[in-house]
Amino acid sequence: PDLRRILALLPRRRQTLMFSATMPPDLNRVASEALRDPRRVDLAPPSRPAAGITQAVYPVPHDLKADLLDKVLLGPDVESVLVFTRTKHGADRLARRLQRLGHNVAALHGDRTQGQRERALDDLKRGRVQVLVATDIASRGLDVQGISHIINYDVPHHPEDYVHRAGRTARASAVGDAFTLMARDEEEFVDAIERYTGKGI
Numbered sequence: 001p002d003l004r005r006i007l008a009l010l011p012r013r014r015q016t017l018m019f020s021a022t023m024p025p026d027l028n029r030v031a032s033e034a035l036r037d038p039r040r041v042d043l044a045p046p047s048r049p050a051a052g053i054t055q056a057v058y059p060v061p062h063d064l065k066a067d068l069l070d071k072v073l074l075g076p077d078v079e080s081v082l083v084f085t086r087t088k089h090g091a092d093r094l095a096r097r098l099q100r101l102g103h104n105v106a107a108l109h110g111d112r113t114q115g116q117r118e119r120a121l122d123d124l125k126r127g128r129v130q131v132l133v134a135t136d137i138a139s140r141g142l143d144v145q146g147i148s149h150i151i152n153y154d155v156p157h158h159p160e161d162y163v164h165r166a167g168r169t170a171r172a173s174a175v176g177d178a179f180t181l182m183a184r185d186e187e188e189f190v191d192a193i194e195r196y197t198g199k200g201i
Contacts, residue, residue: 016035055201080124088111088135091109104128150179152165153181166178180201
């Protein structure tokens with residue numbers, strides 16, 4: 001919707017270039033509306049997480065995910081954590097629940113103002129919060145050093161999103177953990193990730 005609003009304000013005669021880390025179907029539709037005779041350049045995405053990432057899947061029913069996450073966050077080596085949810089509403093709901101459980105938490109998603117987003121990131125970088133609960137807005141272009149754990153509270157539906165999410169830890173040859181909390185109805189998405197990366201989790 002934001003791109004369509006911007007395009008409606010532009011003159012009909014223009015040069016438009018479009019860049020995106022991924023090209024999901026919705027974005028392809030916008031590209032076909034905005035571009036005329038475009039030349040497309042695809043760069044091969046990383047097909048697997050960095051070598052320094054330890055990956056694990058925790059099979060758990062949906063209604064027990066928050067309890068399991070609480071226990072994981074209390075681990076001795078858990079320092080700075082990025083938790084991914086599928087929706088903005090889910091991110092806010094989980095952040096509130098983790099706060100009630102005594103964790104220092106901030107939320108980051110598309111409904112937050114730019115100031116709120118910057119403050120949440122700064123709080124994570126400075127250690128004022130231990131946990132940042134985010135949607136996939138944080139899986140690309142976010143460069144925060146020292147994230148010890150990535151936790152997929154919701155399994156991503158697209159394998160590329162998993163690779164981008166996991167890539168937020170183990171930056172610059174460091175090490176980190178990428179944990180995925182998998183309910184029974186999410187097994188197909190984990191299978192797709194394993195096929196995409198060519199490696200079992």
